[in-house]
Amino acid sequence: MTKKIMIVDDSASIRQVAKMTLLAEGYEVIDACDGLDAINKLDDGKINLIISDLNMPNMDGLSLLKKVKEMGQYRFTPFLMLTTESGSDFVSQGKQAGAKAWMIKPFKPEKLINTVSRILA
Amino acid sequence: MQILPINELKAIYKYYISAAVLLSLVLSLTLLLSVRVDILSLSSVLITSALLAVTLRQRHLTAKVILDCEAFASYSSEMQEHCEVEQHNTESVAAILETVINQVYSIKTLGNDSVSGLTLQFSELRQALNNTIESARGSVENFGDDEHCFAKHSQEELNEVLHSLRVALGSKLEVVNSNQAVSHAAKELTEQTKSIQKISKEITLLSLNASIEAARAGEAGRGFAVVAERVRELSDITSEAAELIIEKMNGLTNAVADNTEKLTESQAQDVTLMDDAELHIRKVLNEMATVANELTQSVHGLDDTASKIKANVDDAITDFQFQDRVSQKLEHICKGLTSLVSLYRTEGEDGLAALQQEMFNSYTMKEERECHVSTTENTSQHDHVEDEVTFF
Structure with a gap:
C-alpha cells in the first residue's frame, strides 16, 4: 500500500523539491504552507509521516508537532523536522515534543529518501 | 523649546x-x-x-x-x-530605512518566485532525465549483454531457420537416394523379367518339340498336343507380358533417372543457395551484432551522461534550497530594520542593545549567529548540532 506523506513548509521551492523527491520514490504526497494549513488538511487520519519546517507564519513547526500529538488518530504518526534551525536547544525541544528526527536544510534528495525510509521502516 | x-x-x-x-x-x-x-x-x-x-x-x-x-x-x-x-x-x-525594507522584501519575493519557478523546471527536467535513463537502460538490456537481448535472439531465430532449411535439404537428398534405389531395383527387375522372357522362349521351343512328338504319337498324342499347344500359348503370353514389363520398367527407370538427375541438380543448387543464404545471414547477423554493440556502447554513454546530468540537476536543486536560507536571512534583516526604525523614533539609542539581542534571538542558522557575534560585542553562546540528520 502506498505510504502518504505530508510536507509542511512556507517555502514553495522546498515543498516542490521534497514533493518531487518523494513522488519519484512512489510515495503519495500532500503539502501545506504552514502549521494551520496542515491542521486543516489532517482530517482523514491516513497520513503515514509528517515532514515540517520549524519557522513558519500562523503556526510554527513545534506548535504543529504538539498539536498533532494531541490528536488521537495522529498520536503515533512519525514527525520529521526539516529546518534551517540547528540550535541544539531547539533540537532538544523537538525531541521532547515527540519528533522522530531533526534534519537540517538544505538537504540532498538521497538523504531525505534514506531518512524517510528509515523512519517508515 | x-x-x-x-x-x-x-x-x-x-x-x-x-x-x-x-x-x-x-x-x-x-x-x-x-x-x-x-x-x-x-x-x-x-x-x-x-x-x-x-x-x-x-x-x-x-x-x-x-x-x-x-x-x-x-x-x-x-x-x-x-x-x-x-x-x-x-x-x-x-x-x-523603510524604503530599504520595502526593497529587501521586494527582492525576497522576487527571489522566492524565481527560484520556485526554477525549482519546478529543474524538477521536471530531473523527471525527464529519469525517464530517459530508464528508457536507455531498457534499450541496453534489449541490445546488450542480457540472455534475451534482441541481437542474440535474432541470431538464434535465424540459426533455427538455417537448421530447418538444412533438414529440408537432407530430406531432399533422401528422396534422391530413394529414387536411385528405385532405379536400381527397376533395373534388377528388368533383368529378372528378361530372364523370364528367355525362359518363356525356351518353354515355347519345348512346347513346339512336344507338339511334334505328340503328332508322331498319333491318336495317343492328341491330348498331349493340346497341352503342348496351351503351354506354348501361355509361354507366348508370358513373353509378351515380360516384354511389356521390360518396356514399362525401362520407362520407369528412365523417368526415375531423369527425376534423380533433376533432384540432384536441384539439391546442388539448394546447397549453393543455402551456403550463400547462410553466408549472407551470418554477415547480416554480424553487422547487426556490430550495430547492436555500438548502440549499446552509445546507450551506455548516454546513460552515463544522463546520470551525470541528473547528479548535477540534483545538486542544482539542492543549491536552490539556499534561497530558503537567503529568504529567511532577508526576513530577519527586514524585521531587524523595522525594529530599528521603531526604536529610533521612540527610544533613540537606548533601545539598540535590546534590539541587537532581539535580532540575535530571531536567528535560526549557525552562520547568522556567528556573523552577528563577529560583528557585534554580543557574547551570547548558542550550541548547534553538526549532523545533517539527528534521529531521536
Whole structure:
C-alpha cells in the first residue's frame, strides 16, 4: 500500500523539491504552507509521516508537532523536522515534543529518501 | 523649546528695574531738597543710597542677565533649529530605512518566485532525465549483454531457420537416394523379367518339340498336343507380358533417372543457395551484432551522461534550497530594520542593545549567529548540532 506523506513548509521551492523527491520514490504526497494549513488538511487520519519546517507564519513547526500529538488518530504518526534551525536547544525541544528526527536544510534528495525510509521502516 | 517667554521675562524684568531706579532717584532728590537733616532723613538717605546702589548694581546684573538671556535665547533658537534638523534627519533616515525594507522584501519575493519557478523546471527536467535513463537502460538490456537481448535472439531465430532449411535439404537428398534405389531395383527387375522372357522362349521351343512328338504319337498324342499347344500359348503370353514389363520398367527407370538427375541438380543448387543464404545471414547477423554493440556502447554513454546530468540537476536543486536560507536571512534583516526604525523614533539609542539581542534571538542558522557575534560585542553562546540528520 502506498505510504502518504505530508510536507509542511512556507517555502514553495522546498515543498516542490521534497514533493518531487518523494513522488519519484512512489510515495503519495500532500503539502501545506504552514502549521494551520496542515491542521486543516489532517482530517482523514491516513497520513503515514509528517515532514515540517520549524519557522513558519500562523503556526510554527513545534506548535504543529504538539498539536498533532494531541490528536488521537495522529498520536503515533512519525514527525520529521526539516529546518534551517540547528540550535541544539531547539533540537532538544523537538525531541521532547515527540519528533522522530531533526534534519537540517538544505538537504540532498538521497538523504531525505534514506531518512524517510528509515523512519517508515 | 519656546523663546517667547524668555523675551517676555526680559522685558518685564527691564521694566521693573527701570521703575525701581527711577523711584530711588525721585526719593533721594526729594529728601535732599527738603533740607531736613534728622536721623530719619539720614536713614532714608542712606537706605535710598543703598537702594540706589543696589538698584544700580542690580541694573548692572540685569544687563548681564539680559545679555545672558539673549545669548540663551540665541542658543535655544540654534538648538531648536538643530533639533528640527535632527528630527528631520531622523525622519529621513527612518524613511530611507523603510524604503530599504520595502526593497529587501521586494527582492525576497522576487527571489522566492524565481527560484520556485526554477525549482519546478529543474524538477521536471530531473523527471525527464529519469525517464530517459530508464528508457536507455531498457534499450541496453534489449541490445546488450542480457540472455534475451534482441541481437542474440535474432541470431538464434535465424540459426533455427538455417537448421530447418538444412533438414529440408537432407530430406531432399533422401528422396534422391530413394529414387536411385528405385532405379536400381527397376533395373534388377528388368533383368529378372528378361530372364523370364528367355525362359518363356525356351518353354515355347519345348512346347513346339512336344507338339511334334505328340503328332508322331498319333491318336495317343492328341491330348498331349493340346497341352503342348496351351503351354506354348501361355509361354507366348508370358513373353509378351515380360516384354511389356521390360518396356514399362525401362520407362520407369528412365523417368526415375531423369527425376534423380533433376533432384540432384536441384539439391546442388539448394546447397549453393543455402551456403550463400547462410553466408549472407551470418554477415547480416554480424553487422547487426556490430550495430547492436555500438548502440549499446552509445546507450551506455548516454546513460552515463544522463546520470551525470541528473547528479548535477540534483545538486542544482539542492543549491536552490539556499534561497530558503537567503529568504529567511532577508526576513530577519527586514524585521531587524523595522525594529530599528521603531526604536529610533521612540527610544533613540537606548533601545539598540535590546534590539541587537532581539535580532540575535530571531536567528535560526549557525552562520547568522556567528556573523552577528563577529560583528557585534554580543557574547551570547548558542550550541548547534553538526549532523545533517539527528534521529531521536
